[in-house]
Amino acid sequence: MAVPILAYHQIAVPPSHTAPFRSMVVHPAAFHRQMEWLKRLGIQGLSLRDAMPYIRGEKTGKVAAITFDDSYANVYENALPVLQELGFTATNFVVVNQIGGSNVWDTPIGVAKAACMSVEQLLRWHSLGHEVGSHTLDHVHLPQLPMEEARRQITHSRELLEDLLDEGVSSFCFPYGDETPLDRVLTYEAGYSAATTTRRGRARPDNDPFGLPRATVRRNDSWLHFVKKCVVG
Ligand SMILES: [Zn+2]
Known part of the structure; x- marks a missing residue:
């Protein structure tokens, strides 16, 4: 049974036509419709942690994992x-040094500034049963770093989140989808159970749990595009 892992970034009114990476901003009304389509198709939206038993093939059922990169407010x-309205859970991948900050890693490429969740928002997100995962300390290109720094970005971000939440953190997301076999090993060694990339496809039991494919949802995805991401390929 293959499970789609949906990847969202910002859920907001998209910026001007010329803004770079505008396609990564999904309108709140479109997001609402997409979640209602899932519900209507009988697909339960789950955090990656909650979806892992389905991805590993231990459970069967119509589910989709819902993930948000970068922890936008x-x-x-x-x-x-x-x-909350639909009874879905989701995963929020946090850039730990920007809790209460903003998308500073995007500024050099001209993306508009956007606030990241505060500590209070993260704690409330978590208290409602949603998952908090790590997206490193600083949203780095892991393969470009010396191994010890890559290890610190992967391991220390998990430790800080576990201290904050007082709970184990099991999911990791490679920034920019950038990863090597070594980065996957470091993620395993840090104690995570799963890691997502930006490779396209649905997740299956024979996938490496530290290199799970996802389906990015874009601003102008039509109904058909969206449903195809959820039920095909
Ligand atoms: Zn990111």
Whole structure:
């Protein structure tokens, strides 16, 4: 049974036509419709942690994992109420040194500044049963770093989140989808159970749990595009 792992970034009114990476901003109304389509198709939206037994083939059922990269405050504001309304859970991948900060890693490429969730927002997200995963300390290109720094980005981000949440952190997301076999090993050694990439496809029991494919949802995805990501390929 293959499980789609949906990847979202910002849930907000998209910026001007010329803004770079505008396609990564999904309108709140579109997000709401997409979640309702899942519900109507009988697909339960789950955090990656909750979806892993289905991905490993230990459980069967119609599920989709819902993930948000970068921990934007607009996900808290615009996506969380929808998830609550429909009884879905989701995973939020946090850039740990930017909790309460912003997407500073995007500024050099001209992406508009956007706030990241505060400590209070993260704790509330977590208290409602949603998952908090790590997206490193600083949103780095892991393969470009010396091994010890890559290890620190992967391991220390997990430790800090576990201290904050007082709970184990099991999911990791490679920034930019950038990873090597060594990065996967470091992620395993740090104690995570799963890691996601930006490779396209649905997750299957024979996938490396430290290199799970995902389906990125873009601003202008049509109904057909979205449903195909959820039920095909
Ligand atoms: Zn990211």
